[in-house]
Amino acid sequence: MKRPRLYLQLLTYAALVVAAAVVLYPVLLVVKKAFEPGRQFALSASPIPTTLTTEHFADLFGARGGHGELLFLHHAWNSLVAAILTTIVGVSLSCTAAYALSRMRFPGHKAGLITFLVVQMFPATLLIMPLYVLLDRLGLLNSMVGLVLVYATTAIPFCVWTLKGYFDSLPRELEEAARMDGAGAWQTFWRVMLPLARPGIAVTALFSFMTAWNEFIMASTFLTDDSRYTLPVLIQSSVGQYSSDWGFFAAGAIVTSLPVMALFYVLQKFLVGGLTAGSVKG
Amino acid sequence: MLPVMCEVRLVGISKRYDGDKAGRAALAALDLAIAPGQMVVLVGPSGCGKSTTLRIVAGLEDPSTGQVLVDGRDVTQTPPALRDIAMVFQSYALYPHMTVFENLAFALRIRKLPEAEIIQRVEDVARSLGIHEYLARRPKALSGGQRQRVAIGRAVVRQPKVFLFDEPLSNLDAKLRGDMRREIARIHRASRTTSLYVTHDQVEAMTLADQIVVLKDGLLQQVGTPLDIYDAPANRFVAGFFGTPAMNFLRAEVADEGGQRTLRGAGFALPSSTTSAMNKDVIIGIRPEGVALSGAGVPVAGEVNLREVLGAEVVLHVASAAGELTVRADAKADARPGDQVMVYLDPRAVHLFDARSEARL
Numbered sequence: 001m002k003r004p005r006l007y008l009q010l011l012t013y014a015a016l017v018v019a020a021a022v023v024l025y026p027v028l029l030v031v032k033k034a035f036e037p038g039r040q041f042a043l044s045a046s047p048i049p050t051t052l053t054t055e056h057f058a059d060l061f062g063a064r065g066g067h068g069e070l071l072f073l074h075h076a077w078n079s080l081v082a083a084i085l086t087t088i089v090g091v092s093l094s095c096t097a098a099y100a101l102s103r104m105r106f107p108g109h110k111a112g113l114i115t116f117l118v119v120q121m122f123p124a125t126l127l128i129m130p131l132y133v134l135l136d137r138l139g140l141l142n143s144m145v146g147l148v149l150v151y152a153t154t155a156i157p158f159c160v161w162t163l164k165g166y167f168d169s170l171p172r173e174l175e176e177a178a179r180m181d182g183a184g185a186w187q188t189f190w191r192v193m194l195p196l197a198r199p200g201i202a203v204t205a206l207f208s209f210m211t212a213w214n215e216f217i218m219a220s221t222f223l224t225d226d227s228r229y230t231l232p233v234l235i236q237s238s239v240g241q242y243s244s245d246w247g248f249f250a251a252g253a254i255v256t257s258l259p260v261m262a263l264f265y266v267l268q269k270f271l272v273g274g275l276t277a278g279s280v281k282g
Numbered sequence: 283m284l285p286v287m288c289e290v291r292l293v294g295i296s297k298r299y300d301g302d303k304a305g306r307a308a309l310a311a312l313d314l315a316i317a318p319g320q321m322v323v324l325v326g327p328s329g330c331g332k333s334t335t336l337r338i339v340a341g342l343e344d345p346s347t348g349q350v351l352v353d354g355r356d357v358t359q360t361p362p363a364l365r366d367i368a369m370v371f372q373s374y375a376l377y378p379h380m381t382v383f384e385n386l387a388f389a390l391r392i393r394k395l396p397e398a399e400i401i402q403r404v405e406d407v408a409r410s411l412g413i414h415e416y417l418a419r420r421p422k423a424l425s426g427g428q429r430q431r432v433a434i435g436r437a438v439v440r441q442p443k444v445f446l447f448d449e450p451l452s453n454l455d456a457k458l459r460g461d462m463r464r465e466i467a468r469i470h471r472a473s474r475t476t477s478l479y480v481t482h483d484q485v486e487a488m489t490l491a492d493q494i495v496v497l498k499d500g501l502l503q504q505v506g507t508p509l510d511i512y513d514a515p516a517n518r519f520v521a522g523f524f525g526t527p528a529m530n531f532l533r534a535e536v537a538d539e540g541g542q543r544t545l546r547g548a549g550f551a552l553p554s555s556t557t558s559a560m561n562k563d564v565i566i567g568i569r570p571e572g573v574a575l576s577g578a579g580v581p582v583a584g585e586v587n588l589r590e591v592l593g594a595e596v597v598l599h600v601a602s603a604a605g606e607l608t609v610r611a612d613a614k615a616d617a618r619p620g621d622q623v624m625v626y627l628d629p630r631a632v633h634l635f636d637a638r639s640e641a642r643l
Contacts, residue, residue, distance in 0.1 A: 171373065171375065173371050173373050173375035174375050174377065174378075176340075176342050176362075176369075176371070176375065177369070177371060177375040177376075177377070177436075178377075178388075179341075179342070179361070179362045179363050180340060180342075180362050180363075180367065180368060180369045181363075181368075181388050181389035181392060181436070181440070182363045182364075182389050182392040182393060183363060183388075183392050184363055187392060191388075192377055195379045196378065196379055
């Protein structure tokens with residue numbers, strides 16, 4: 001390949017630097033607040049703190065709730081349970097659904113796919129009222145099961161479409177080879193297709209986990225008992241109408257985002273794909 | 283390995299795809315019997331229905347009508363997993379996430395054979411195919427030829443009732459293709475497993491087959507041994523499909539010259555023993571080895587158009603009044619493009635076809 005001209009390269013880098021700055025600046029302000037003393041945001045627009053402190057992190061990890069429990073850990077546990085359950089429910093249901101939608105033809109096949117697409121188009125805020133009523137009728141308000149159900153159903157349409165696309169890309173001959181080798185439908189799925197779909201599953205698992213881990217509006221609406229709060233709700237509650245601890249908020253936001261970043265880092269090799277190399281010709 | 287010899291029969295198999303607006307059948311009423319232990323090669327141009335036939339035997343596709351019988355048992359409705367038939371795919375279709383060992387062992391694991399037997403069988407097959415040292419590798423770390431060996435091994439290790447080969451060598455280069463062809467012939471000789479082999483390569487068909495089945499446009503053209511097919515092609519299509527360079531075809535008419543039946547064409551008259559009706563339009567087929575630059579045959583004058591040197595021999599393309607003639611000649615023949623030559627047609631090497639139906643006369 002020919003090397004692009006120097007000025008074009010410089011222009012490209014300049015554009016990338018500007019884009020990165022625009023994206024990172026607000027994040028840097030939060031990082032700055034987390035390490036800067038004081039409850040209020042400083043007036044300076046500089047993203048570099050003048051004095052450093054870890055007091056907000058100490059507050060965050062040291063704060064205790066009404067029963068003497070460590071507040072942050074307690075709510076991190078709530079968030080973790082919600083996110084992991086959502087991932088398990090979402091991924092297992094979307095794997096099977098996506099495989100069926102990719103490889104089998106049955107009445108309602110197309111309608112099902114389109115439904116999954118259409119429900120994605122509604123903004124989540126529109127669903128809050130009906131979901132609230134539903135959960136209330138089912139007695140699932142203020143419960144982890146209810147929250148996981150809501151999260152999983154919001155994540156599944158996206159997961160199904162992503163995974164269906166992934167299954168579509170896997171060579172049909174592999175499945176036929178497995179069938180010829182004596183494998184039934186379930187064995188073919190479990191032992192051949194599913195392992196090959198790992199990159200796709202990693203993406204959808206990450207998405208499901210993030211959906212649940214970062215979600216705020218539904219959690220704050222459906223969870224009324226403050227001991228059930230997930231992390232985003234806990235952190236938001238530190239910023240009230242009458243008193244706001246932005247230092248606590250910033251430290252909480254950063255710590256909360258760390259697991260997701262770590263997951264991204266671990267799963268990135270799957271996100272690149274390339275697992276099917278060598279299976280069929282070429 | 284005990285020979286498992288099964289008979290496979292196709293009865294009135296046809297296949298019509300829903301999407302085909304023209305309503306053409308991919309296969310029309312195919313009857314075929316594969317004797318136990320035989321290697322039958324299905325051959326024909328792309329879209330002739332050969333792969334469809336194979337996939338119907340495999341159970342990967344359902345026929346629109348007809349039955350598939352294995353050892354007299356109707357398996358038409360039996361899912362592929364229960365037919366005990368192994369298939370080697372054109373694309374190899376190796377499981378990419380498994381090692382070579384796991385690939386070979388997969389079918390045995392599904393059948394829940396004892397682990398010791400699985401190891402024994404996989405190692406035996408791997409050794410006989412020369413892939414023993416790659417057992418721990420993944421398919422992507424293998425060359426094309428090695429992958430092909432694994433694909434064949436995966437079928438052999440199962441000791442199935444029937445082997446199916448779907449153009450297994452078409453992704454290999456010429457040298458490897460020859461090697462693997464001999465390997466497949468060796469495996470078939472050793473196991474005597476009834477085999478159905480699909481290819482569009484006439485050399486593979488000729489060298490591997492006990493019986494060749496020629497298909498075109500979903501219709502059976504001829505079934506026979508390689509020599510039957512070569513020496514007595516049932517119609518013009520079969521005659522032209524087998525043999526390199528391809529057979530020459532000349533238009534002629536049946537005539538009578540002094541009480542002797544003669545095939546009269548443009549610029550030649552060949553004595554013939556045909557009993558066809560007088561004045562009938564026919565097509566004369568004559569292989570390039572039946573046309574010579576010297577000898578006792580019927581002479582035809584022409585001009586050399588093209589000279590192809592193959593080493594041991596040369597192929598001359600000669601334009602004559604009778605039509606374009608391909609001549610297989612000795613490498614020492616020094617005719618060059620532009621030279622005027624006489625070529626001699628050997629009357630004994632002539633195949634006769636009806637000009638209208640193209641069937642053998």
